[in-house]
Each structure stands twice: as C-alpha cells, then as structure tokens.
Amino acid sequence: MSEEILVNVTPQETRVAVLHLGSVQELHIERAKCRGLVNNIYMGRVARVLPGIQSAFIDIGLERAAFLHIGDIWDAHRNGEPERSIEQLLHEGQSIMVQVVKDPIGTKGARLSTQISFAGRYLVYLPQESHIGISQKIEGEEEREQLRQKLAQMIPPDAGGGFIVRTMAETAEDAGIQADVDYLRRLWQDILARRDCAVPCLLYQDLDLATRVLRDIVTRDTSRILVDSRETYQRMVEFAQNYTSEVVGKLQHYSAERPLFDLYAVEEEIEKALGRRVDLKSGGYLIIDQTEALTTVDVNTGGFVGARNFDDTIFKTNLEAAQSVARQLRLRNLGGIIILDFIDMDNAEHQQAVLAELRKVMARDPARVTISGFSQLGLVEMTRKRTRESLAHILCESCPTCTGRGQIKTAQTVCYDILREIVREARQFDARGYRIIAAQSVIDMFLDEESAGLAQLSDFIGKPISLQVETSYTQEQYDIILL
Numbered sequence: 001m002s003e004e005i006l007v008n009v010t011p012q013e014t015r016v017a018v019l020h021l022g023s024v025q026e027l028h029i030e031r032a033k034c035r036g037l038v039n040n041i042y043m044g045r046v047a048r049v050l051p052g053i054q055s056a057f058i059d060i061g062l063e064r065a066a067f068l069h070i071g072d073i074w075d076a077h078r079n080g081e082p083e084r085s086i087e088q089l090l091h092e093g094q095s096i097m098v099q100v101v102k103d104p105i106g107t108k109g110a111r112l113s114t115q116i117s118f119a120g121r122y123l124v125y126l127p128q129e130s131h132i133g134i135s136q137k138i139e140g141e142e143e144r145e146q147l148r149q150k151l152a153q154m155i156p157p158d159a160g161g162g163f164i165v166r167t168m169a170e171t172a173e174d175a176g177i178q179a180d181v182d183y184l185r186r187l188w189q190d191i192l193a194r195r196d197c198a199v200p201c202l203l204y205q206d207l208d209l210a211t212r213v214l215r216d217i218v219t220r221d222t223s224r225i226l227v228d229s230r231e232t233y234q235r236m237v238e239f240a241q242n243y244t245s246e247v248v249g250k251l252q253h254y255s256a257e258r259p260l261f262d263l264y265a266v267e268e269e270i271e272k273a274l275g276r277r278v279d280l281k282s283g284g285y286l287i288i289d290q291t292e293a294l295t296t297v298d299v300n301t302g303g304f305v306g307a308r309n310f311d312d313t314i315f316k317t318n319l320e321a322a323q324s325v326a327r328q329l330r331l332r333n334l335g336g337i338i339i340l341d342f343i344d345m346d347n348a349e350h351q352q353a354v355l356a357e358l359r360k361v362m363a364r365d366p367a368r369v370t371i372s373g374f375s376q377l378g379l380v381e382m383t384r385k386r387t388r389e390s391l392a393h394i395l396c397e398s399c400p401t402c403t404g405r406g407q408i409k410t411a412q413t414v415c416y417d418i419l420r421e422i423v424r425e426a427r428q429f430d431a432r433g434y435r436i437i438a439a440q441s442v443i444d445m446f447l448d449e450e451s452a453g454l455a456q457l458s459d460f461i462g463k464p465i466s467l468q469v470e471t472s473y474t475q476e477q478y479d480i481i482l483l
Contacts (some may be wrong), residue, residue, distance in 0.1 A: 003221045007210060007236075008261050009229035014209045017266045018217060024269040026330050028217075029394050030209035037062075037100040037110055038387050039118060039206035041191060045199045046094045054086045057109075058098055061200040064109040068098065072113040074128055095199045103388050106292065118187065118204070121215050121244045122169035122177050123151075125184035129162030137167045154178050159185060171220055176246070183243065211239045218247055225251050228260040273331050273391055280324055284317040288328060290392060294337035297325055301343060314343045315350045322354055326361035335367065335386020344378050355380065401474040409476050411441040415450045418442070418478055419457055426461040431482035433464040438478040443469050 006017045011032065018026035030036065042060040049056045057065035070086045090096070102111035117126050132151055134144045147165050154177060155163070163184075169177055191203050207215060210232050213225065225247070227233040233253040240248045254260050261267050272278070278286040280302070287298040299321040301313060325340060340358075345351050351374050358380070362369050368385040375381065398404035409417075422434055436446070446454050446467055458465045470477075 002223070003219065004223055005213060005217060005225045006260055006264060006266065007213060007225065007227040007229075007232065008259075008266075009210065009227070009232045014232070015261070015266075016209060016213055016217065017261065017264070017269075019264065022264075023327070024264075024266055024331060025327060026217075027266075027270065027273070027333070027391055028209055029391070031394075035208065036103050036206075036388055038103055039100065040202060041097065041099045041116060041118075041204040043195055043197055043199045043201050043203055044096055044098050044112075046090050046092050046096060049087055049090050049092060051085065051087050056086060056090050058096065058112055059200050060098065060100075060110070060112075061202070062104070062110065064104060066098070066100070066110040066112045067108070068112040068114070072101070072111075072115070074113075074115040097195060097203070101387065105386070105389055105393070117164075118184065118206075119166070119215065120180035120184050122166050122172050123180045123184060124164040124166060125161055125188065126164065127161040127188045130160070131162045133162070133164040135165060135167045135169075138165070138170055143170070150174065151177065151181075154181050161185065161188065168219065173246075176244075179243065210236055214240050214244050214247055218244070218250070222247075222250060226254040226260060227251065228254045230255075269331070270391075270395075273328070274396060278324060278328055280317065280320050282317055282320050284321065286321060286324060286328070288332070288334075290332075290334060290390060294339060295334045296339045296341065297328075298341045299343050311345070311347060311350070314345055315347070315354070318342045318345065318350070318354045319357055322358040323361050326358065326365065329362075329384055330365055330367075332391045333386075333388060334390055335384045338382045338384060340380040340382065342374075342378065342380065401476070408474070411439075411445040411475060412450070414438070414442050414476060414478065415445050415453075418480065419450075419453060421480055422457060422461070422465065425480060425482065426463065429482055431463065433466065433483040435466045435468055435481040435483060436478065437468045437470050437473070437481060439473040439475050440469050440471065441475055442478065443467050 002021050004019045006019065008015045008017075013029060013031040016026075016028040017024050044058040044060040044066070047057045047059045047065050054070040056068045058068050060066050070089070073086075073089055075084075075089055096114065097116065098112040098114055099116050100110045101113045104110050115126070116128060117124050119125075132148050134147055138144055138147070147169060151163060151165060154174075163181070187204070194201075194203050197203070206212070210227075214236060218225065225236075227236060230253055233251065237248060237251055240251060256263070259267075276287055276289060278288060280286070284302045285300050287300065289296045289298075299318060301317050321342065328334070329338065342354060345354070355371070355373060359371055362371065362382075365384070369382060371382040372380065399406075402408045418436055418438065422436075425431070425434065436443075454465060470479075
C-alpha cells in the first residue's frame with residue numbers, strides 16, 4: 001500500500017498526481033475547455049477516401065477531420081474473409097460509427113477505429129466480438145482459466161459481445177465483475193439507441209479525469225486518494241459506491257489551507273518535468289529532447305567519480321539512469337519512438353544488467369512498452385504507446401522568439417544580417433538615408449563592437465545611417481526604414 005493519488009481541482013482544470021513511496025510517478029491534466037477525446041464514440045461522415053494510402057478522413061465534428069486507416073476498420077478483417085480495399089468498404093458521404101483511439105497530436109488529427117470498446121473497472125467490453133480475453137499481466141495459466149470460466153457464467157446466453165478481463169479483476173469479488181458486465185452491456189444499448197442522430201454527432205463521451213481515476217488509475221497498491229474539492233470528492237464517492245465500492249474507503253477530502261500539490265512538492269516536480277536536464281543522485285544527468293518524430297534521452301556521467309574505476313562509474317550511472325528514464329517517460333507522458341543513448345559500456349554483462357533493470361522498472365508502466373537490445377551504435381530503441389499529448393505539449397507552446405528552435409541568433413549575427421540588407425536596399429532604391437530599428441542588444445552592438453563596420457558601410461553607400469531602439473522587438477527582429 002505504497003501508492004497515493006492526489007486530485008487537485010479548479011474550475012479551469014483537474015490535475016492528478018500518482019505518488020509511489022512519496023515520489024511523483026505520473027501526472028494527468030485535463031482542462032475544462034479541451035477535454036481529451038480518447039474512447040469517445042461518434043457517428044461520423046466519410047469526408048474523403050484515399051486509396052493510395054488505404055485510409056479515409058472522417059468528419060466527426062472537430063476542427064480537423066479525423067484519420068481512419070484500413071487496419072483499424074473492423075469489417076475489413078472479420079470472419080476470415082479476404083481483405084477488402086478501403087474503397088470497397090467506404091464511400092464519401094457514408095455514415096459510420098467510430099471511436100477515437102488517439103487524441104489530435106501536433107498537426108495530426110484524431111486517430112479512429114471502427115472496432116468499438118469501452119472499459120469498466122474490471123472488464124473491457126467489445127460489442128462486435130464474441131471471445132473472452134485475459135490481460136497479459138495476469139500470468140498464472142490456472143488463474144487465467146478460472147477468470148475466463150467465471151466470466152463466461154456471468155454473461156447471459158443470448159448476449160452478444162466479448163470481454164477482456166483487466167488486471168484489476170484478479171482480486172475482485174464476483175459481485176463487482178457481474179456489476180461491470182451489466183453496466184457495460186446497458187451502456188452499449190444506450191449508445192445504439194442514440195445513433196439515429198444528425199451526423200456528425202457524439203454518441204458516448206468517456207468519463208472525466210476525476211472519475212477515470214477510480215476506473216483506470218487506482219490499483220490494489222493505492223492506500224488513499226486525496227481530493228481537494230468537496231464537490232468533486234462527493235461525486236467520486238457517489239461513482240465509487242455505484243461502480244467501485246471497494247475504493248470508497250480510500251477516498252479522503254483534503255481541506256487544509258496549504259495547497260495539496262504544494263504539500264507534496266508536485267508543483268516543483270511539474271517545473272522539473274518541463275526542463276531538458278534531469279539530475280541524477282550520483283551526479284550524472286539526463287538530457288531529454290522531444291521532437292516531432294521521436295524522443296531522445298542522452299545519459300552523461302557529469303560529476304560522478306565515486307566508483308573504483310571508470311567502468312564501474314559508467315555502469316552505476318547507467319543503472320541509475322535506467323530507473324530515472326522509466327519515471328520520466330511516465331511523468332512527462334512521452335510516447336512513440338524513444339532512443340536511449342546510455343554511456344558506452346564495453347562489458348557485455350553490464351549492458352545486459354542495464355537492459356534488465358530498464359525492463360524491470362518499465363514493467364510498472366501502465367502504457368504498452370517494447371524495448372529492443374543495444375544496437376551496434378550502443379543505442380537502445382524502445383516504443384511507448386501514446387494516446388494523449390505529452391505534458392510539455394499540454395502546458396507549453398513554442399517560444400515566439402526562437403520559434404521552437406531552442407536558440408536565437410546572436411546580436412552580432414543580426415548586425416551582419418542588417419548590414420547586408422542595407423547593401424541590398426541601397427542598390428535598389430535611392431533613399432536619402434536609412435534608419436535601423438532593432439532590439440536594445442543589437443543597437444548596443446552597433447554602438448560598440450560593430451561601430452566601425454557601420455561607419456564603413458555609410459561611407460560605402462554615401463548615405464547616413466541612424467539607429468533607433470524598439471523595446472518590444474526580440475533580438476532577431478529588426479526593420480530598415482528608407483528616409
């Protein structure tokens with residue numbers, strides 16, 4: 001019982017922090033104006049079919065059309081029939097029931113599937129299937145079979161649909177599993193009753209973050225759930241009494257004056273999670289860079305010199321880095337392709353030990369993860385399933401000064417750009433003179449180090465050049481006024 005969950009609620013957003021042994025492991029943020037779309041079910045309209053990439057754009061009422069690939073169309077693979085092409089399955093203007101499996105990320109629209117599924121506390125319901133599956137995290141074969149037989153007896157003989165047994169069902173009482181079966185089947189009937197709507201329309205919206213905590217995040221290791229909003233606390237208690245009764249006793253209303261996230265230093269962790277550098281206790285550090293296509297993590301020894309020899313120093317730093325990487329991926333909600341550049345290790349046993357440690361700590365991650373071995377270049381490639389935006393994409397935007405590059409031109413570079421621009425202008429226009437309007441740092445450079453260059457240019461073109469500071473300009477911004 002070493003896990004705690006903190007729920008911080010304001011009218012604008014809900015934030016959830018998952019702590020393990022007092023250390024923040026996960027952060028979830030949901031804003032009232034832009035709730036996530038994952039698991040929502042829509043009646044959409046086919047806007048465009050793209051045979052070349054076997055995909056289609058579906059209008060589900062969002063600003064950008066959503067994307068549906070043929071691999072995510074349930075009808076294309078059922079009953080062992082030969083696979084059909086996208087143009088055989090869809091046509092423009094067709095109405096289609098779809099579910100969001102990935103939120104819009106960056107410039108990409110939402111990713112859709114026609115295979116519908118929705119989760120309860122212990123089960124996932126698959127209304128188009130007929131089989132019973134068991135979570136891979138339930139490993140004992142005897143236990144898996146017992147759960148399968150138990151669930152089969154709870155499903156009415158004439159009921160359609162299949163189920164996947166979630167990990168939390170491992171310790172659940174029969175009454176709780178039966179309640180899940182009844183709830184999920186009733187929910188599907190409600191969805192079917194609403195599908196005769198004006199397309200596009202929303203048929204089902206997933207739970208908000210506060211109630212998803214009770215369904216998806218609470219585990220048997222959770223000792224308590226602290227909620228700092230009385231209204232949200234009461235709503236969560238009501239939900240828990242109806243659907244997750246064993247969780248009710250773990251819910252507590254936090255009413256002290258000190259903010260909940262300040263008390264547990266979560267605000268500080270959020271600030272750290274937005275930085276590139278992550279310091280390790282040993283003195284080493286990680287550099288984490290997130291790009292459009294992938295995330296890279298570079299491991300450095302920094303000031304760590306505590307081991308007996310250099311190989312041991314590297315090994316211990318890499319072991320600590322493996323643990324920190326696992327935490328940072330969850331904390332920042334980083335997904336997609338991830339490249340880990342551990343410090344080079346000549347010892348093959350050390351490599352395998354670091355890899356084993358990484359796999360062990362990543363096994364606690366609820367997201368689906370695959371990890372390859374060390375490549376010939378000493379890199380570890382891995383993937384982590386991404387369904388929602390990363391923490392940085394939720395909380396931050398590209399810097400207007402550097403436009404996301406992470407660096408800006410020096411004042412000297414901008415001075416040389418301006419001098420070249422004046423030469424171009426002088427060849428095209430016969431002005432009486434020129435005025436440079438730029439940031440303070442650029443003007444200071446012209447008055448000091450580049451004063452001789454500015455005077456030489458004025459003599460060369462035979463026209464006076466004046467300077468003017470514009471305090472609102474960034475270092476790269478400037479204007480040249482023809483007088």
